[in-house]
Amino acid sequence: MAVLRNLACALALALTASAAGAAVRPRSTLSRGGFAMRSRVASPALVAMSTKSKEAAPAPPPEVTFFEGPPSWTEAVVPAVSIITVLGIVPFAAAISRQVWTRYKITNRRLSIQSGWGGNDLVEVVYRDITKVNFIFRFGGLAGDMVMQLSDGAKLEIRSMPDFEKNYDYIMSQVSEACREASNFKKLSKE
Structure with a gap:
């Protein structure tokens, strides 16, 4: 009977604390006949912190x-010219699919890049x-490529970014x- 009473009290306290939106912390462990449970009681300090x-x-x-x-559209110029040859059809199709x-x-x-088959x-x-960010200009400065080193060691490549100077x-x-210091940053745009 005492186990049921303790269980009911613990459940009531947990429901009261969660209904109030308060964080709960373990207060004690009750054990009877191999049955162990933890009652959770809302701390007044935690209730005050959560409302603040x-x-x-x-x-x-x-x-x-x-x-x-x-x-940038400039990425498709050379493949379009190479379509004269039969071999140029494949690079042109790849350039158009990227567009x-x-x-x-x-x-x-944040910076988001949507790509892949169907843009998925x-x-x-x-x-x-x-x-760190490294870059190189493409097509006479109309576009540019960037390689970004991330904190987890991965590298993210952005190819053929239009309006490169402003975006960079x-x-x-x-x-x-x-x-900026690791990348030796110098402003590119004139504005």
């Missing part, structure tokens, strides 16, 4: 898109994970100061 965090937590700023679009299925999105919070692969990177400067303005 709900009141004082400011809303994060809204996500603002800086750039969204496909790779259709690849999308870059640069926001104030999505890679998103937050700026704090980027540790914006990405570098969002990364950490340590990343």
Whole structure:
């Protein structure tokens, strides 16, 4: 009978604490006849902390898109010219499929790359994970390629980014100061 009473008390306390939205912590372990259970009791300090965090937590700023679009059209120029040969059909088809299925999105919070067959692969990177950025211009400076080293050792490649100077400067303005130093950052755009 005492086990049922203890079980009922523990259940009532747990329900009361969860209904109030409070965090609960283990208070004691009750054991009778090989049956062990933990009762959970809401701590007044934790209740106060949970209500303060709900009141004082400011809303994060809204996500603002800086750039969204496909790779640069210049990527398809050389494959289009090579279509004269029979062998040029394959690179041209690959370039056109990248134009259709690849999308870059640069926001104030993250960098997203949608690619793959049918555009089904999505890679998103937050700026704090980027540790170093290397780049090279393509097609006389109309586009550019970037390779980003991430904090976990992975590398992310962005090929044929249009409006490269503006997009590169914006990405570098969002990364950490340590990343800018490691990348030897110098502003590219004239604005």
